[in-house]
Amino acid sequence: MNARPNSFRLEKPSSTISDPSVIDITVLNKIVDAISNADLYESEDEPRPHALLITKTAKALSGISVAKAEIAPFFGEINVTWKEGGIRVKATFGPDPALFSVYRERFEEGHVTQSHLEENANLDYLEASLQWLADPFVNV
Amino acid sequence: MCDEQSAGIGELVPEDVTVFRGCDRKNYLTPLKDAVNPRAFYKRGTNHKDGLSLALDMVESVRPFKKGNFGAIAIRVGDIHALRFGLEVRFDTMTPGHILIRNLPCIDRPREKETAEVAAAELAFRARIASPDPIPIPPTAQ
Numbered sequence: 300m301n302a303r304p305n306s307f308r309l310e311k312p313s314s315t316i317s318d319p320s321v322i323d324i325t326v327l328n329k330i331v332d333a334i335s336n337a338d339l340y341e342s343e344d345e346p347r348p349h350a351l352l353i354t355k356t357a358k359a360l361s362g363i364s365v366a367k368a369e370i371a372p373f374f375g376e377i378n379v380t381w382k383e384g385g386i387r388v389k390a391t392f393g394p395d396p397a398l399f400s401v402y403r404e405r406f407e408e409g410h411v412t413q414s415h416l417e418e419n420a421n422l423d424y425l426e427a428s429l430q431w432l433a434d435p436f437v438n439v
Numbered sequence: 440m441c442d443e444q445s446a447g448i449g450e451l452v453p454e455d456v457t458v459f460r461g462c463d464r465k466n467y468l469t470p471l472k473d474a475v476n477p478r479a480f481y482k483r484g485t486n487h488k489d490g491l492s493l494a495l496d497m498v499e500s501v502r503p504f505k506k507g508n509f510g511a512i513a514i515r516v517g518d519i520h521a522l523r524f525g526l527e528v529r530f531d532t533m534t535p536g537h538i539l540i541r542n543l544p545c546i547d548r549p550r551e552k553e554t555a556e557v558a559a560a561e562l563a564f565r566a567r568i569a570s571p572d573p574i575p576i577p578p579t580a581q
Contacts, residue, residue, distance in 0.1 A: 338465035416553035
């Protein structure tokens with residue numbers, strides 16, 4: 300198989316997070332760095348993301364660029380946010396490892412002029428949203 | 440909305456007052472500390488039963504944080520009331536100087552989540568950074 304370094308097969312599930320057999324180590328490291336950062340938690344009592352959620356998130360994002368993404372824990376969730384111009388795309392994994400949603404918005408002149416929350420999202424929806432982020436004029 | 444508790448909710452805060460939200464997470468500000476992150480205005484129904492907490496004074500906004508703080512943000516009450524979500528900024532009659540944003544949708548409730556994201560983004564846009572650095576907390580007068 301011709302695989303790029305740090306880049307692996309991406310499976311696209313129909314309604315939940317994928318479970319490919321390989322993980323992009325760069326993505327995993329970025330997730331682990333974020334969830335290990337005590338400064339990103341409200342308190343020591345705040346629930347941490349479950350180990351299974353961490354690996355599922357890393358697998359789901361393997362093949363998607365997270366270089367410019369902000370990754371943060373939030374009460375057991377893993378939030379991954381991309382912003383470009385007035386577009387924000389936020390993927391929320393967990394806290395239950397089966398949960399995956401994608402929120403996206405267009406922000407213009409101080410107001411959100413377009414938004415959508417996709418509950419039970421899939422990676423196709425996330426990729427389409429990131430395509431929209433890259434080119435807001437694309438029809439997604 | 441998840442403001443289930445109404446005890447101690449006082450009058451509306453005047454429009455021209457600036458209120459402060461302490462940063463108990465580093466990522467309430469953007470990594471370059473040049474803007475406010477919508478995350479600063481996420482309200483959870485399970486632990487903000489009376490509204491989202493702010494304070495009349497910057498130091499008081501971070502005083503409750505046991506593990507330290509990452510600065511504070513400021514926002515004018517009139518800017519909050521002007522949004523289209525029916526938000527109300529009210530005094531807490533039980534704790535002097537404590538302020539609550541009422542009617543803010545909850546980020547942890549599926550039916551309110553999208554509106555919570557929209558409201559948080561619009562509040563963050565109107566907020567400014569009052570202190571990008573940790574605020575020293577002087578001891579309270581005895």
